[in-house]
Amino acid sequence: MIRIKGLHKFYRTRHGLVEALRGIDLEVEEREFFVLLGASGCGKTTTLRCVAGLEKPDAGEIEISGKVVSSPGKGLNIPTEKRDIGMVFQSYAIWPHMSVFQNVAFPLIKGRKQVPKHLVSEKVSRALSLVKLDGLEERPATDLSGGQQQRVAMARAVVTEPKILLMDEPLSNLDARLREEMRLELKKITRSVGVTTLYVTHDQAEALSLGDRVCVMHEGEIVQIGTPQDVYARPANLFAAQFVGEMNFIRGKVTGPGQVDSPLGRLRCPVPPACQTGSEVTLAIRPEHLILLHHPSQGSEALEGKIASKNYLGDTSLFEVEVNGTALSVKLPGDSDFAVGQQIVVVVAPDRWRVYL
Amino acid sequence: MAAQGRTMGVLDRLLRNGPDGSTIFAGGLLIFLAVIVGAPAAMVALMSLRTGFPGEGGPLTLINFIRVYTDLSTYNVLLNTLLFATGTVVVALIFTVPLVWLLMRTDLPFKRTIYVLLTLGILIPVFLRTIAWILLLSPRIGLVNQWASQIFGLDHPLVSLYNLPGMAFIQGVSFVPGAFFMLAAAYRTMDPALEEAAYTAGVSKLRTFFWINIPITLPAIAAVMVYLFMTAIAVFEVPAIIGLPARILVLSSLIYTSTNPPTGLPEYGVAGAYGGVMLLAGLVLAYFYVRLVRQGKKYTVITGRGYRPREIALGRWKWPAMAFVMLYLSMEVFIPFLVLLWTSLLPYLQLPSAAALSSISLKNYRTIPDYTGALPFINTAILMVAVPFCAMLLSVLVSWVVIRSQVSFRGILDTVAFLPHAMPSILLAVGLGYLGLAYRNIFPFYGTIVIIIIAHTINWIAYGTRTTNSVMIQVHRELEEAGKVAGVSTPRVFLRIVLPLVAAGVFNSGIWISMLSYREVTMALTLYSRKNTVISTVVWQFWGSGWVPEVSALGVILVIFAVIVVGALRIGFSRVGEVGSSV
Numbered sequence: 001m002i003r004i005k006g007l008h009k010f011y012r013t014r015h016g017l018v019e020a021l022r023g024i025d026l027e028v029e030e031r032e033f034f035v036l037l038g039a040s041g042c043g044k045t046t047t048l049r050c051v052a053g054l055e056k057p058d059a060g061e062i063e064i065s066g067k068v069v070s071s072p073g074k075g076l077n078i079p080t081e082k083r084d085i086g087m088v089f090q091s092y093a094i095w096p097h098m099s100v101f102q103n104v105a106f107p108l109i110k111g112r113k114q115v116p117k118h119l120v121s122e123k124v125s126r127a128l129s130l131v132k133l134d135g136l137e138e139r140p141a142t143d144l145s146g147g148q149q150q151r152v153a154m155a156r157a158v159v160t161e162p163k164i165l166l167m168d169e170p171l172s173n174l175d176a177r178l179r180e181e182m183r184l185e186l187k188k189i190t191r192s193v194g195v196t197t198l199y200v201t202h203d204q205a206e207a208l209s210l211g212d213r214v215c216v217m218h219e220g221e222i223v224q225i226g227t228p229q230d231v232y233a234r235p236a237n238l239f240a241a242q243f244v245g246e247m248n249f250i251r252g253k254v255t256g257p258g259q260v261d262s263p264l265g266r267l268r269c270p271v272p273p274a275c276q277t278g279s280e281v282t283l284a285i286r287p288e289h290l291i292l293l294h295h296p297s298q299g300s301e302a303l304e305g306k307i308a309s310k311n312y313l314g315d316t317s318l319f320e321v322e323v324n325g326t327a328l329s330v331k332l333p334g335d336s337d338f339a340v341g342q343q344i345v346v347v348v349a350p351d352r353w354r355v356y357l
Numbered sequence: 358m359a360a361q362g363r364t365m366g367v368l369d370r371l372l373r374n375g376p377d378g379s380t381i382f383a384g385g386l387l388i389f390l391a392v393i394v395g396a397p398a399a400m401v402a403l404m405s406l407r408t409g410f411p412g413e414g415g416p417l418t419l420i421n422f423i424r425v426y427t428d429l430s431t432y433n434v435l436l437n438t439l440l441f442a443t444g445t446v447v448v449a450l451i452f453t454v455p456l457v458w459l460l461m462r463t464d465l466p467f468k469r470t471i472y473v474l475l476t477l478g479i480l481i482p483v484f485l486r487t488i489a490w491i492l493l494l495s496p497r498i499g500l501v502n503q504w505a506s507q508i509f510g511l512d513h514p515l516v517s518l519y520n521l522p523g524m525a526f527i528q529g530v531s532f533v534p535g536a537f538f539m540l541a542a543a544y545r546t547m548d549p550a551l552e553e554a555a556y557t558a559g560v561s562k563l564r565t566f567f568w569i570n571i572p573i574t575l576p577a578i579a580a581v582m583v584y585l586f587m588t589a590i591a592v593f594e595v596p597a598i599i600g601l602p603a604r605i606l607v608l609s610s611l612i613y614t615s616t617n618p619p620t621g622l623p624e625y626g627v628a629g630a631y632g633g634v635m636l637l638a639g640l641v642l643a644y645f646y647v648r649l650v651r652q653g654k655k656y657t658v659i660t661g662r663g664y665r666p667r668e669i670a671l672g673r674w675k676w677p678a679m680a681f682v683m684l685y686l687s688m689e690v691f692i693p694f695l696v697l698l699w700t701s702l703l704p705y706l707q708l709p710s711a712a713a714l715s716s717i718s719l720k721n722y723r724t725i726p727d728y729t730g731a732l733p734f735i736n737t738a739i740l741m742v743a744v745p746f747c748a749m750l751l752s753v754l755v756s757w758v759v760i761r762s763q764v765s766f767r768g769i770l771d772t773v774a775f776l777p778h779a780m781p782s783i784l785l786a787v788g789l790g791y792l793g794l795a796y797r798n799i800f801p802f803y804g805t806i807v808i809i810i811i812a813h814t815i816n817w818i819a820y821g822t823r824t825t826n827s828v829m830i831q832v833h834r835e836l837e838e839a840g841k842v843a844g845v846s847t848p849r850v851f852l853r854i855v856l857p858l859v860a861a862g863v864f865n866s867g868i869w870i871s872m873l874s875y876r877e878v879t880m881a882l883t884l885y886s887r888k889n890t891v892i893s894t895v896v897w898q899f900w901g902s903g904w905v906p907e908v909s910a911l912g913v914i915l916v917i918f919a920v921i922v923v924g925a926l927r928i929g930f931s932r933v934g935e936v937g938s939s940v
Contacts, residue, residue, distance in 0.1 A: 054553050080556035081565075087557035093550035097572045110568055112559025153554075160559065 397788030405629025448529025591781030752821030
């Protein structure tokens with residue numbers, strides 16, 4: 001379990017003091033896979049490094065498994081090596097002067113949780129078989145491929161059976177195909193070990209597929225915490241909507257309860273109670289929630305438009321549709337037979353709209 | 358069959374088109390470089406096989422080797438050289454390793470100032486520092502011993518510098534800044550996550566230092582050790598200034614006295630026989646150095662991460678650490694300079710006292726031109742312009758072939774350009790001097806400033822090409838290719854695209870070479886004549902004549918000029934760290 005309360009961190013730069021973390025509060029449950037998601041510079045890595053004790057926060061409190069490890073207010077900061085953690089680095093940080101075995105055994109021999117000699121090789125081979133590197137024990141670390149180094153780093157991080165596992169963009173240095181493969185395996189490994197995981201990434205697909213819960217961060221603040229489904233279906237604000245997944249954005253003005261005037265025309269949509277009549281809002285809708293029809297059908301709210309461009313991607317086709325001079329992006333199955341220049345009708349289910357102030 | 362077919366294909370193409378322009382150019386460059394780098398070594402070999410004066414000819418003989426290596430005192434000299442070099446390396450590392458760690462990894466205060474002072478330390482000539490320490494610690498005239506006998510009434514000197522440990526100490530202290538910049542560069546490329554990974558594995562800071570930091574930097578430390586050792590067996594200034602009066606001979610001072618004996622005739626054959634050992638040792642050590650550097654590269658991982666590793670807080674250790682740095686800087690810069698400054702203001706060397714204070718004057722500074730005339734200053738200025746120009750011009754051309762062209766023998770060219778690193782400067786000068794004496798008609802430069810320019814250029818071409826190589830790598834190949842695609846000829850692409858992009862880096866290292874040439878004395882002295890005297894050889898001769906206050910005054914001027922240059926560079930470029938790196 002990790003509990004972070006009111007975490008602040010400042011950096012001194014050439015341009016003066018920069019506030020990297022502006023009060024972070026979050027709780028990671030026991031055995032949960034918790035993902036910090038955000039663009040570079042949003043403070044996600046700083047948060048992780050504060051939990052690891054590699055950075056010293058300026059205010060707030062960090063608790064690991066019920067024990068306070070960082071509390072600048074009380075002058076408390078337990079050094080990294082005394083925290084019960086394992087960590088996987090973006091560059092893997094495999095020690096180049098050691099073999100695979102030595103790398104994984106090092107925490108057991110020199111670290112906090114030293115084990116009797118005869119147990120070392122047993123634990124190391126168990127960790128290596130967990131990451132499917134059996135038989136590579138004697139290989140020098142510098143002779144490994146990127147994917148193998150990644151696996152060694154995993155094995156080394158879990159070999160001491162830490163209570164929490166920290167991962168700092170561990171997949172970002174792998175090529176696309178290998179990344180997806182490792183993503184699946186990573187989830188299996190952490191689940192089988194049953195470790196509480198804090199995971200940092202800027203890749204939203206990674207965050208959605210890995211996380212039990214996802215925390216979106218922006219400029220040192222938390223934007224939204226929720227399950228992947230939550231974050232994708234109901235972004236908490238405009239930033240989260242822009243950052244997670246694709247969205248069409250349309251400016252509009254509230255004209256009544258559940259009614260917004262926009263360049264597309266008058267739309268029915270779930271206007272939040274905070275928006276009064278007359279306030280400027282932004283409407284958002286995902287490309288896959290727009291439906292195209294050849295002819296208007298009865299009963300549904302329909303917008304007339306024209307196909308402006310088509311982008312065939314195999315499994316899907318992306319269309320750009322022009323409605324009253326506004327471009328909308330629409331995602332359909334790959335074999336959809338709409339042609340550029342064709343007149344069509346766009347259909348929207350009103351509850352798919354998200355409305356932001 | 359296939360191989361034969363390929364060979365035929367290559368031959369066919371050559372016959373039809375002839376070799377292309379860049380191959381011809383690279384070939385010419387290789388031949389030129391091989392000649393200027395190889396000639397001094399060939400001369401050393403030649404003189405070792407001859408007797409009599411340069412140019413006398415006569416049959417080749419092994420008599421010099423027999424004479425030298427059947428003489429027991431030779432082995433004494435070799436042992437001295439070994440002890441001196443080992444001691445020097447030990448002293449240098451004792452200061453360098455903690456300095457690198459303190460400056461690269463901890464929150465030590467005043468880092469920028471320390472960097473500047475280390476850079477300055479390289480520019481203060483070793484012989485000046487040695488002289489200052491003699492003024493302080495000489496058994497007879499040294500200030501410390503004078504003071505000790507005044508206070509305690511000692512009838513024997515308290516400390517003396519005239520022994521092997523003393524020599525190794527002064528030389529070792531002088532090596533620290535160079536070793537620092539070499540090691541710091543290696544340290545900078547180490548991924549800080551390697552350390553952090555150990556902390557997160559629950560390994561303490563001390564254990565991490567011993568099991569992670571030290572083993573990973575070991576190849577780099579070993580490379581620096583070999584480099585320092587290679588340099589130490591060839592250095593001349595300390596062995597000459599301290600060793601000769603104390604009758605502690607090492608190879609370099611022996612070679613010098615054989616070719617420039619105080620009495621009697623020069624014995625080039627004997628110098629050649631000693632030089633052969635030195636050259637061989639230099640080549641072997643250079644080979645190990647290159648291998649170690651290559652091995653060290655395997656360990657360095659440069660991450661794309663922007664963040665700087667967290668600095669280790671020294672806490673209450675801050676002031677002891679600062680005291681250590683100050684101790685070193687005092688020995689390297691402050692004490693030598695203050696001793697020289699004090700002595701330069703007095704009519705003769707004496708302890709501070711009321712009487713001494715009342716006799717302070719600038720007389721020694723005013724009288725310097727009367728003794729030297731303008732020639733040494735003019736010659737030094739010529740060196741400071743001509744040497745960097747020639748060295749950098751050659752370096753840029755060589756690097757361009759090595760890094761950019763597809764010429765098959767570009768690796769050989771790079772190796773030849775690196776070889777002067779292995780060539781002791783004293784041998785380089787002795788070889789060139791022999792060439793000038795023996796083959797006057799084809800190499801008519803003996804006794805002129807030109808021969809010193811040539812010696813310096815050869816000596817620093819290794820340093821020059823290392824820096825231009827790294828500058829050139831940073832210029833993306835496609836920038837050049839874009840020029841060629843646009844229809845611009847190869848020489849024009851070089852002039853208009855490559856040169857402007859590398860100009861700043863080349864200029865930086867040119868200035869650095871200019872300063873090294875300015876403070877150089879070994880080669881200038883070995884090739885000395887009345888016509889080509891430079892400031893450093895003047896200081897040397899003043900010292901030989903016992904003109905202590907004048908030496909000090911000229912020394913102070915030398916140092917202040919170096920300070921002005923470093924200061925101007927800092928203000929002008931604010932990149933002086935780069936200028937000083939990788940020496």
